[in-house]
Amino acid sequence: MKRLLMKRLFMSILVFFITMASIAFVDEIATHIIFGNGAQTLELEEEPSIYTTSTTDFTVWGASTGHGSTGNGGSSTGSEQKPKKIYDYFGDWRTYTPYSIVLFYRWSVFILLKVIPSCCYKQLKYKKATPELIEEGNYYTCDDVTVVISVYKPPARFSDTLKSILSHRPKKLTVVSSAEGFERVEEMCSKFPEVTLIKSDKLSKRDKLVSGIKEVKTRLVALTDDDVSWNSPCFLEKLVAPFQHNKKIGGVGCKQVGRIEGFCDWWGIMADMRLGVRFLELMATTRLDSGSPCLSGRTACYRTDLLQREGFDEYLSHEKFFGRILLSGDDKCITRWIINNGFVTYHQLRDNCELATTFETGWAFLSQLKRWSRNSWRSDITSLFVERKIWCITPFTAFILFDKMLSPFFMLYGITYFPYKLYSMGHYELVIGWFCWLLFSRFLKLIYYFTNRQKWKYVIYLTPFVIFQYFQALIRIWTLITIMDRGWGTKNVTVDKNNNIVTNNDVLKSKNYIYDDEKNESKDDQKNESKDDQKKEPKDVDINKPKDIDAKESKKCDVPEDSDNALKNIGLFPDKLPSIKRHTIKFVE
Secondary structure, eight states: OHHHHHHHHHHHHHHHHHHHHHHHHHHHHHHHHHHGGOOOOOOOOSSSOEEEEEEOOOOOGGGTTTTOOOOOTTOOOOOOOOOSSSTTTGGHHHHHHHHHHOOOOOOOHIIIIHHHHTTTTOOOOOOOHHHHHHTTEEEEEOOOOOOOOEEHHHHHHHHHHHHHHHTOOEEEEEEEEEEEEEEHHHHTTTTTEEEEEEESSOOOOOHHHHHHHHHHOEEEEEOTTOOEESSSSSSHHHHHHHHHOOTTEEEEEEEEEEOOOOOHHHHHHHHHHHHHHHHHHHHHHHHSSOOSSOTTEEEEEHHHHOOOOOOOHHHHTTTTTEEEOOOOOHHHHHHHHHHHHEHHHHESGGGGGGEEEOOOTTTTHHHHHHHHHHHHHHHEEEEEEETTTTTOHHHHHHHHHHHHHHHHHHHIIIIIHHHHHHHHOHHHHHHHHHHHHHHHHHHHTTTHHHTTOOOOOOOOGGGHHHHHHHHHHHHHHHHHTTTTOOOSSSEEEOOOTTSSSSEOOOOOGGGGOOHHHHHHHHHHHHHHHHHHHHOOOOOOOOTTTTOOOOOOOOOOOOOOOOOOHHHHHTSSOOSSOOOOOEEEEEEEO
């Protein structure tokens, strides 16, 4: 483990210095291109003082206005010398121009393509049944939706996920599980007779999604992660509403928030703020051209006939990047499929269409960030430069994707090389002012997040989040260098050199996959260890003296309640539940 940490630290330092050298080189090239060979950086005066002195006379500030005094016996030199200023801001305009251009470009994109469109965003309303709507085939209800969940190893909250989804009354809920961990999935699903459980021998999430989509008979299908909860009472109804307004909408996303377990949950707050930044971008792209960088795999609803078209299975299951098959990034792949088939997307981003999701913690969360970043690089390169249909169907979204590719380099330039250049020129107060401006500008980009009554108190985390964002920029650059790494990170699944999906031991496990029984076992072990420590005899105790050793307490196993009664007690279903037989299907490779 120490060796792995040292390797990561060394590679991070190497990436930082390579980036800094590249930024310095690009900056010098840009300066010479703009101003020619005559562009030079002005140097400081040798005596940065407001006083000009010599051995025979001196002139103090104000001499040019007649208020100065002279020395050397009261005799004046006969010529008034103007004082030398400490800084010459306007004389250094060549130094500021390259970054001023970058700053102008960045804020123009932010205001014109994000702030203004997001202010004009509106969520589509659900239409009630009318004869015209039904005749046109544009009337959708929750009974038209089948939910598909792909599971590799179920998280601790998987039962809560099933309970949350079933409370919204979809037509069918299908769970596709891998062979590994299937027993625990079957145990959790046994409490819900409405669940259709499918066993798959495939390790890839993409293959399991394909297996689940093939079984869908309804007009809409919702693909969902195994750790989410649909918070809003009318979540599913709002999710299907855009399909009633436009037949060209192929997929719909929703609002997402991260679960925060207390005011000191640093990882949860950082992840939730990260979603807040993305939230503004999704509102803008939805309003501009009904586009989206990605319909997140946490929950998205699609037209079933679109995902059951010929070629979709091959497109999703065997997506390749430079000849190498991919493991993660299924949600971005499906989003591209929608765009390439001439459809658009939509996001329902109000509180009545909100879900909560769980993020990892510690190194596992950083592993998630690296996986998402690699997925973005690969998908954006494919979408913008290989398939290129996005430029015709959603051009504003395509430009925002291109801008995101440049963003980490601009961010590192603004936080490292530019302040260093100001400092080397002696403009210390400009360095301080620049960092204050960065903090304030980041606050402006998060102001919508802090307007939430429940989240304004997290404003004290603004400075840590700014640091976190620049750390994300480093991760973005690092993942561009290691773009061919196809491991999952938080699961022991990867792709080998022969493009085969295999299991490995390189996995970072977090508390999200620690179950209640494991927690109880760990607590019992701690209690037993503490008892054993108390019963340990000192060295000088007579060894012939008998010891009283208590027998270990037997573990208590809670017998689960009957599923029908359990659902009645929480008020999700009426007294009589539909008797739907749960079945298991095994897909052989």
